[in-house]
Amino acid sequence: MNATIRIQTEPFDAARETDLMTAGRADVGAVVAFTGLCRDEGGKLSSLELEHYPGMAEAELTRIAARAEERWPLLGLTVIHRFGMISPGEGIVLVLAASAHREAAFEAASFLMDYLKTRAPFWKREHLKDGTVGAWVEAKVQDDAAAERWA
Amino acid sequence: MNATIRIQTEPFDAARETDLMTAGRADVGAVVAFTGLCRDEGGKLSSLELEHYPGMAEAELTRIAARAEERWPLLGLTVIHRFGMISPGEGIVLVLAASAHREAAFEAASFLMDYLKTRAPFWKREHLKDGTVGAWVEAKVQDDAAAERWA
Amino acid sequence: MKLVYFAWVRERIGRPDEDVDIPGGIATVADLVRWLKTRGVEYEYAFENEQVVRAAIDHVHVKPDHVIAGAREIAFFPPMTGG
């Protein structure tokens, strides 16, 4: 199984990616699609700026995907992460995990997101509607805890 | 929040249902979409027959959705379950859970599926390519165990 | 009282539903099952393993010791296999 890993500025289409993964096959029993979206933080956010480390972002997502494939019997795995300026309501990240049964698909998608949050080299900064550029978003302690539950 | 519950014979469109849930809003940070698909069981299955208990199916899915809404801070919840004859590769069930953060969306979708499997009144029977009608699919002990982890 | 059956319970009994006059002394779902089993081999077959067959009263899951007084519709069916 080859995981699809993409880092891009353009929006992604979850339906199209799911079709690419499942079209013409009947061995997949479960697909979990996780979409992470840009929130407007109660109306104060104009956009989210996402910086990334080109080269390492792809490499790290590929390593995380390989760990998921070792751990669960997956039939498909797609990870797409955007960078650049993202507007409220738009998707930031898409994870698709396909398997014969639901447990593997749910767990693999959840694992991917937990690991991605703490290990994939992306950084967020808020641009506010009043024209100011907010601080870099701080990492959450609970994200580290979420990643550690898979250890 | 009003959950969307539908029991239908027609295929569903996960992308359209996601758009209906998230269009025009920027408070959703995470959407988990679970799709359960009909497998061909190594090529021997021609179709899956799904019988349901009209009235109770809607009522039970509504009760399960209400429990999920009590338990997690959800911003959207959709459950669509098909009945009738379903071909390999087609979707059987769709669960969408939206929240501000990923944990609630993942857990609510997983809870919905575990409860739905053991409590929603649907029964599957296999129709085989050789023309015979297989036995009714037996319930799995692991589905009961999966549902019990939320108790 | 209306009884409805699904999946192999329906097939074994040979009908999807029926209206029955339940005699006195039948208080619980388990009592009802025991009485149904006196009505013929098709019911004996459907309920041969009473622990396996599930019941619902008016669209709500119930246990065998649940009272049936006031019920409009009682359903019997195998463990569910949707999803």
Next chain:
Amino acid sequence: MKLVYFAWVRERIGRPDEDVDIPGGIATVADLVRWLKTRGVEYEYAFENEQVVRAAIDHVHVKPDHVIAGAREIAFFPPMTGG
């Protein structure tokens, strides 16, 4: 050796990358950080809390005690906030 910086580490140092000649005696990532902090207030500021800044060698996460011999590119950045 090429050094690259991201997010507020990049902003505090004031450049996205640089090529540096590292003096002898600098064996580990932690040694490199201590040496960088002698190069100016911008580095002192970027690494004021050394435990917070993360490092990668040739696109792989490393701990402060990791040796830097053979590295082509060393990156410093804050804890990640993608997803």
